[in-house]
Amino acid sequence: MSLTEPGPWLLVVAAAHLGFQLTVDLVVYPALGDTTDDAWDEAHARHSRRIAPLVGLLYVPLVALLAWTVAVEPQAVGTWLATVGGALAVVTTAALAAPMHGRLAAVAPAERRDLLRTLDRVDRVRTAGAVVCLAGAVLLAG
Template sequence: MKLLAVHLALTAAYAGFQWTVRALVYPQFALVPPAVFPAYERRHQRRITRVVGPLFAGQGVTTSWLLVARPEGTPLLPVLLGAACLAVVLGATALGAVPLHRRLGTAWDDAAYRRLLRVDTVRAVAATIGTAAALAALLG
């Protein structure tokens, strides 16, 4: 039960973080003057990693643990759905958000920014579904 509660807390924290980034942080990118944006973006990357890194690591640990040693009575489907959602988030981050942030770290690029918003929406939605799956696993 503790594992499921910790897993739910981590997934909910990440989903809240991701929606905050999508709704508040990224829209502000467009307000930064292009001449200073690359430096702003590089500072953003360093700072955001300190927040998201532990959330990714924690979810990775609890998801792996649930897949390997699912507590008795915990339904399998929400565990698998949560793992799939985490895979979508990590894949969208590695293959979409990180390269786009690197590009924006060299110069403002409106097309890259618009793609980043789309990738981030995918991450936020997947994180939300992952949180619902974690709740379903806990309530079993």
């Protein structure tokens, strides 16, 4: 495998993506869930401002690398495993998690708790997608 092929790059980005997802799932969202009602607006606004650039820094290269991998190694099982996992994470983020964050900024505290529980479940789907994506990248590299 050479650095002129997508495999090694996909492996690095998929591993970084999983690390990011695990951090959000196990650290960031639980901390948000522990935020008091009077501190919520500022804490959530800070989270949103800080997380958006990281999502872009990870998702843009992830999508580009998955597309490159599909273009040059369409016969490999690892390609499709990584693509399905990556797509699951990206689509779940765009279709569910991001809109939930928009709603979290405006709901009452009682509704916020329910929405945060739903967001936790959605985030588990994104994390599972990141695991599958990394597994595909490992398979491709092997």
